[in-house]
Amino acid sequence: MKILLDNTCLIEYNGYIMMKKEGINMNLTPKKQLFVDTAAEMFGDGAVITNAQVKESAAKAKIGFPGWFRKDYSIGPNAYKLPSENAAPVAPVAAAPVSEEASVVNLIATNMEKQNLVPAKFEGFVSWGNFSLIEKVVKSGMFYPIFITGLSGNGKTLMVEQVCAKLKKELIRVNITIETDEDDLLGGFRLVNGETKFVPGPVIEAMERGCTLLLDECDLGSNKLLALQPVLEGKGVYLKKINKWVTPKDGFNVMATANTKGKGSDDGRFIGTNILNEAFLERFAITMEQPYASPAVETKIVLGAMKKYGAEDVEFAKNLVTWAEVIRKTFYDGGVDEVISTRRLDHIVKAFAIFSDKMQSIELCVARFDEDTKASFLDLYTKIDAGVDVEGKDGEVKEEEVVSEEVAAF
Numbered sequence: 001m002k003i004l005l006d007n008t009c010l011i012e013y014n015g016y017i018m019m020k021k022e023g024i025n026m027n028l029t030p031k032k033q034l035f036v037d038t039a040a041e042m043f044g045d046g047a048v049i050t051n052a053q054v055k056e057s058a059a060k061a062k063i064g065f066p067g068w069f070r071k072d073y074s075i076g077p078n079a080y081k082l083p084s085e086n087a088a089p090v091a092p093v094a095a096a097p098v099s100e101e102a103s104v105v106n107l108i109a110t111n112m113e114k115q116n117l118v119p120a121k122f123e124g125f126v127s128w129g130n131f132s133l134i135e136k137v138v139k140s141g142m143f144y145p146i147f148i149t150g151l152s153g154n155g156k157t158l159m160v161e162q163v164c165a166k167l168k169k170e171l172i173r174v175n176i177t178i179e180t181d182e183d184d185l186l187g188g189f190r191l192v193n194g195e196t197k198f199v200p201g202p203v204i205e206a207m208e209r210g211c212t213l214l215l216d217e218c219d220l221g222s223n224k225l226l227a228l229q230p231v232l233e234g235k236g237v238y239l240k241k242i243n244k245w246v247t248p249k250d251g252f253n254v255m256a257t258a259n260t261k262g263k264g265s266d267d268g269r270f271i272g273t274n275i276l277n278e279a280f281l282e283r284f285a286i287t288m289e290q291p292y293a294s295p296a297v298e299t300k301i302v303l304g305a306m307k308k309y310g311a312e313d314v315e316f317a318k319n320l321v322t323w324a325e326v327i328r329k330t331f332y333d334g335g336v337d338e339v340i341s342t343r344r345l346d347h348i349v350k351a352f353a354i355f356s357d358k359m360q361s362i363e364l365c366v367a368r369f370d371e372d373t374k375a376s377f378l379d380l381y382t383k384i385d386a387g388v389d390v391e392g393k394d395g396e397v398k399e400e401e402v403v404s405e406e407v408a409a410f
Contacts, residue, residue, distance in 0.1 A: 207249065
């Protein structure tokens with residue numbers, strides 16, 4: 001039992017921490033005293049008893065149910081403490097002075113365990129494109145924010161994750177939405193173990209760890225992202241809710257991925273993307289444009305996926321890459337409204353590993369498109385699989401002996 005300043009007792013009972021106010025009137029009527037004496041004889045002087053035991057004690061004392069006891073002596077859920085004349089008097093304890101700094105610390109939840117946030121290595125990952133540039137930035141330890149833009153499913157997020165995995169660098173990924181605000185990013189007050197505590201947000205966590213912060217799908221955010229302006233300058237940030245200044249640890253950096261350049265989506269492909277504030281975008285030192293991988297690299301990626309899922313088929317891999325490349329060229333020329341991403345090729349490979357049927361796997365994975373697009377995509381693959389030259393000599397995809405090359409590894 002722990003005594004608080006106001007003579008309130010904290011009592012642990014069946015896993016609960018319960019409160020009991022000392023000084024309850026001990027001048028009981030003979031009938032009430034009979035109940036207390038009977039219960040004490042049955043369960044012990046000053047014992048904590050349950051509702052069932054209250055009824056049992058009242059029955060033995062041959063009195064009615066003691067509602068007064070449940071009201072005055074309750075210390076928690078289904079727990080009542082018998083008054084005891086033998087209890088030692090409680091002496092008030094003087095309060096220790098609390099510094100202003102300590103009072104701020106007490107507001108902050110400190111139960112965020114130091115778990116390892118280094119991303120796992122992705123089996124079959126192929127490093128290409130901007131990978132080496134991002135690796136140099138992370139290796140430098142400099143604060144140098146990067147904005148990475150490109151069409152969906154071409155490996156932007158995975159690339160950042162795998163750079164950190166290779167360098168054993170911690171990464172905190174935050175998926176941005178239109179609802180993301182300062183409270184989500186920097187932190188806010190939460191109920192922690194029955195107490196109101198300030199819980200630092202992922203941005204503060206990344207700053208204090210000195211790790212990489214990845215703002216994923218950044219262009220889905222609103223002007224509430226402007227709360228990150230001082231963070232994007234590398235100078236630290238003031239937490240006005242708890243009157244505390246947080247300075248980033250060495251190695252902290254910010255990277256953002258987006259399907260647009262923060263100017264919105266004119267063609268309507270990326271519904272929900274927004275025009276980001278120019279001052280926000282200006283704080284990113286460089287912008288990297290991420291295209292889809294070349295046929296040679298993408299063949300390595302597909303073969304790596306096949307090996308990972310236990311469904312290796314070299315000819316199928318080559319045909320899938322050729323098929324995707326033709327569709328993308330047609331898309332860039334305005335011939336179709338949809339595109340086959342590298343991620344969708346991975347979906348097809350995984351489906352093939354499950355169903356062992358090439359056409360069924362492709363059909364299931366392109367069923368998300370409208371009927372005309374789906375039919376044209378399936379027809380195109382059928383022609384490629386039959387050996388029809390669907391590109392012409394000038395647009396031929398070079399194979400460059402990529403099949404014999406090993407999948408890049410760390």
